[in-house]
Amino acid sequence: MTRVLVVDDERPILRALDANLRARGYGVDIAVDGEAALACASARPHDAAIIDLGLPGIGGLDVVKGLRGWTSIPIIVLSARHEEAEKIAALDAGADDYVTKPFGMGELLARLRAAMRRATPAEATASTVVTRHFRIDRAAKVVKGSDGAEIRLTPTEWHLVEVLVGNPGRLVTQKQLLQEVWGPQYGEETNYLRVFMAQIRRKLEPDPSRPRYFLTEPGMGIRFVPDDSTPEPVEPAVPVEPAPVPVEPAPVPVEPAGP
Numbered sequence: 001m002t003r004v005l006v007v008d009d010e011r012p013i014l015r016a017l018d019a020n021l022r023a024r025g026y027g028v029d030i031a032v033d034g035e036a037a038l039a040c041a042s043a044r045p046h047d048a049a050i051i052d053l054g055l056p057g058i059g060g061l062d063v064v065k066g067l068r069g070w071t072s073i074p075i076i077v078l079s080a081r082h083e084e085a086e087k088i089a090a091l092d093a094g095a096d097d098y099v100t101k102p103f104g105m106g107e108l109l110a111r112l113r114a115a116m117r118r119a120t121p122a123e124a125t126a127s128t129v130v131t132r133h134f135r136i137d138r139a140a141k142v143v144k145g146s147d148g149a150e151i152r153l154t155p156t157e158w159h160l161v162e163v164l165v166g167n168p169g170r171l172v173t174q175k176q177l178l179q180e181v182w183g184p185q186y187g188e189e190t191n192y193l194r195v196f197m198a199q200i201r202r203k204l205e206p207d208p209s210r211p212r213y214f215l216t217e218p219g220m221g222i223r224f225v226p227d228d229s230t231p232e233p234v235e236p237a238v239p240v241e242p243a244p245v246p247v248e249p250a251p252v253p254v255e256p257a258g259p
Helices: 011-023 034-043 060-068 081-093 105-118 155-165 174-181 190-204
Strands: 003-007 027-031 048-052 075-080 097-101 128-130 134-137 142-145 171-173 214-217 221-224
Touching (some): 003 034, 011 105, 060 075, 081 174, 155 174, 155 190, 155 221, 174 221
16 A cells, blocks of 8 residues: 655644545555654655645754655655745755645645656656657757757757756756756856756747746746646646746856866
8 A cells, every 4th residue: 555644734734635645545644743754754664755844843844854864755845835945945855846835635636646656767767758749868868859850959958958857747946957057056047047948948849938848837946747747637726826036137148168
């Protein structure tokens, strides 16, 4: 039986998750704070974890870091919309996905299933990624369109694509991408990502103005969605107006220097 650790200090949410997961055949362990979560996780193995970031005592971020010290199970974090910085920190610490409160139960369960599918090593390390519109050979560093013609990417475009397709379905944070491609001293130059992702979409997306494969989640990161990851129907959550994100001018992006 697939066993899920659920950590939240809101009793109604715990009861709803416990009932819905059990009804779908999951085993469930629940914890109401960070201390209990880490104790439960160390006492028995789990296949996935759902963790609220706003926990009393040991916070959700520290729970994610603690779990990542000994396990690679999928971790989904729950967070209120105004805690965007904390969500980013949790993703950087090792969480696989996030769901914003208030959420639809169908959305959360769909994200849980997707995260568990992605946990298989063969999927994450596939050397060739094939979609209906392009084919990426990661070993040969070659991209071809559906007609077989080679699509030329710059070194920076290739590096971004390589990181994203190496994490299918998973949100890769802006900071992760900047540090992977430009180096550890980068982390705030999000305009670099906007410029280069626009170029990548013009080359690979069937409709660059309505991306199908490379999806940006504003303020968070970018997700590569392969053809077999068609979103499942989910229950709508109560809409919440996002806070405006200030935009600061930044220098013109540059290709990273070669070794």
